[in-house]
Amino acid sequence: MANTPYPQSYYAASASAVPPRPKLQGEVETDVCVIGAGYTGLSSALFLLENGFRVTVLEAARVGFGASGRNGGQIVNSYSRDIDVIERSVGPKQAQLLGEMAFEGGRIIRERVARYQIPCDLKNGGVFAALNSKHMGHLESQKHLWERYGHTQLELLDERRIREVVACDNYIGGLLDMSGGHIHPLNLALGEAAAVESLGGTIHEQSAALRIERGANPVVHTAEGKVRAKFIIVAGNAYLGNLVPELAAKSMPCGTQVITTAPLGDELAKTLLPQDYCVEDCNYLLDYYRLTSDKRLIFGGGVVYGARDPANIEAIIRPKMLKAFPQLKDVKIDYAWTGNFLLTLSRLPQVGRLGDNIYYSQGCSGHGVTYTHLAGKVLAEALRGQAERFDAFADLPHYPFPGGQLLRTPFAALGAWYYGLRDKLGF
Numbered sequence: 316m317a318n319t320p321y322p323q324s325y326y327a328a329s330a331s332a333v334p335p336r337p338k339l340q341g342e343v344e345t346d347v348c349v350i351g352a353g354y355t356g357l358s359s360a361l362f363l364l365e366n367g368f369r370v371t372v373l374e375a376a377r378v379g380f381g382a383s384g385r386n387g388g389q390i391v392n393s394y395s396r397d398i399d400v401i402e403r404s405v406g407p408k409q410a411q412l413l414g415e416m417a418f419e420g421g422r423i424i425r426e427r428v429a430r431y432q433i434p435c436d437l438k439n440g441g442v443f444a445a446l447n448s449k450h451m452g453h454l455e456s457q458k459h460l461w462e463r464y465g466h467t468q469l470e471l472l473d474e475r476r477i478r479e480v481v482a483c484d485n486y487i488g489g490l491l492d493m494s495g496g497h498i499h500p501l502n503l504a505l506g507e508a509a510a511v512e513s514l515g516g517t518i519h520e521q522s523a524a525l526r527i528e529r530g531a532n533p534v535v536h537t538a539e540g541k542v543r544a545k546f547i548i549v550a551g552n553a554y555l556g557n558l559v560p561e562l563a564a565k566s567m568p569c570g571t572q573v574i575t576t577a578p579l580g581d582e583l584a585k586t587l588l589p590q591d592y593c594v595e596d597c598n599y600l601l602d603y604y605r606l607t608s609d610k611r612l613i614f615g616g617g618v619v620y621g622a623r624d625p626a627n628i629e630a631i632i633r634p635k636m637l638k639a640f641p642q643l644k645d646v647k648i649d650y651a652w653t654g655n656f657l658l659t660l661s662r663l664p665q666v667g668r669l670g671d672n673i674y675y676s677q678g679c680s681g682h683g684v685t686y687t688h689l690a691g692k693v694l695a696e697a698l699r700g701q702a703e704r705f706d707a708f709a710d711l712p713h714y715p716f717p718g719g720q721l722l723r724t725p726f727a728a729l730g731a732w733y734y735g736l737r738d739k740l741g742f
Contacts, residue, residue, distance in 0.1 A: 318521050319376035324652040325575040325613065326384055326501035331434065333505050335377070339519040339540035345371040347698065348535050348544035350524045350558070353383035354683065355676050356550035357507040358691020361427070364514040366699060371542050372516065373535060375523035379504030381554045382683060385654030387573060387603045387615045389593045390424060390496040391441060392466065393417040395662040395682035399460055405711065412707040414464040416693075420685025421494050423692060424503070431513070433506025436608040440592035441495025444477065444486040450597035454490040468493040481594050482587050483639045497593040497605045500684065524551075524558055533672055546698055549675035552683075553655035559675070564715045565665060566678045568655045570619035572628045574636065575650040576612045576643065584610040587640060602635050612636070612643070618681075624653050656681050659713060664690065666708035674698065676708075 318335075321327035347363055349356045352374035360370045374380070394401075398417055402410040428437050445451040458469050472480065472489040480491065508518055519537075527547065528534040535542045549559055553568040579587070584606050588594070593605035602616035614636040625631055628651040637644055659665055659678035664686060666676045674697060676690040690708075697705035 319380065321377055321380060321501075322385065322652050322654070323650070324385060324573070325607070325611065325650040326499065328650065329499070329607075329609075330501045331505050333378075333509075336374075336518050336520040339373060339522040339537050339542070341540050342543065343371055343517075343540070344543045345369045345517075346544065347371070347546045347548060348373065348533075348542040349548045349550055350535065351381075351550035351552065351554070352378040352504070352508060352518055352520070353381050353550060353552065354504060354507075354687035355552065355690050356548065357383075357504060357511060358423070358688045359548050359550060359694045360511045360516050360691070361507060361514070362692050362695035363698065364511060364516050366695060368698070370511070370516040371544070372511065372518040373522045373524050373537060373542065374518060374520045375551075375554065377520050378508040378518065379501045381552065382654050382656050383504045383687070384501035385573070385652060386500050386656075386684060387593075387613065388497045388500045388605060388684075389441060389595065389603060390421045390498065390684055391595070391682065392421055392492060392495060392685060393461070393682075394664065394686060395680035397457065397460065398464065399456075401663070401711075409707050409710060412704060416689055416704060416707075417464065418461075418466045418494065419692070420687070420689040421496070423688040424498070424685065427507060427510065427688070428503070431506060431510040433503060433510070435503040435506055436499045437496065438498075438591055438593075439493055439496040440590060441492050441497070442472070442477070442480055442489050442592050442594045443492070444481065444483070444489045444594055444596045446485055446596055446598065447487065451488045453597060454488070458490055466494070480588070480590050480592055482589075482642075485639060486596075491592070495593065498684075499608070527558065527673070529670060529673065531672075545672065547673045548694055549673065549677070552677045552679070553657040555677065559669070559673075561669065562665070562675060562677060565659060565713045567658045569658045569681075570624065570653045570655050571615060571681065572617050572619070572625060572632050572651070572653045573613060573615035574629055574632045574648050575607070576614075577647040577649045579610050579612060579646065581610060583642075584612070587612065602639065604636070604639070611649070612640070614639075619653070628653055656683060660715070661711070661713060663711050663713075664708060665713055666690065666693070666705065666711075668697075668709070
């Protein structure tokens, strides 16, 4: 089987030097086989190892190959659908549990970085930017909602204050979350993988799971080996394929695009984002951006439904960047890439169990950096017999896309067109 390298991205070019890990050959036995070495899989493995489990992780390509190593690098709290939506669709106890967990993922990331000394350029502070009065009203409601669940590191920004944190004339205000922030996402994944191995866990790269043999002691088969386990955690997300057919009907891979400028220099970079916060706007089809440690601007946005790779990523994203920062019109783009995330119809994560021993979490719907770290803890709790928080996610209702797999992409694209029109018209 051919080796799959990292895609050409700024993150891959600036990643910590790590030798490739060996592919699985032969048969091994373990307590838990984790499929996927992205954030969900690595977080699960770490929590399990810290609680005495033997863990083997199978990765089809390289650690952090998927969304975990390609995303915008922003630590954003809550879920793709916020707690108020959850409150309207589930009972009070379930809503309370999910609301309390909405801010835990960011804390887990910081604990991991501190405990395992992970070099990933962690910076504090994230801004939600309002383009109109409707957005501003939403942010005011969001602040009250989050504070009701004990999250208080928030500041509403008026037009003067947002000019102090981002040099963009398009915004009328915003919300600053100091427990938000940004990281080098691939280096975070690589650091977590090293932590897994430091605790005795094993990671096999270039070892795609091809088949799961279900039963009392399930077996995961790869091209050159197999893993016998007591439990399996499926953490492939948008890169899972049809390994578990039950999970495919209620989710859809989608692509998002990211570009990175040439280094801007300290002076220009500081004029754009003086406090070095990351920013995302409040549109349904949102733009997001931040500075890197070497003073480049990373700018992302757009969604390609069905996860097709656009022919010219720079042509899609550069105009968005220049709309925010016209002063960058002469700046060169050094990197452009795409990556897939997994969308659910509800835009809430899918969590559950197949039989007695196959657990899964997927479908972060573009909001995965913090949630995936929480998911690892919740999955590990469930394997230890503490399922209350796992059940709060597992009981969320999920539905297949209208028209099944054949029509899910055009239906989703039609919905995105509608919300994109609303973004442009401001209603």
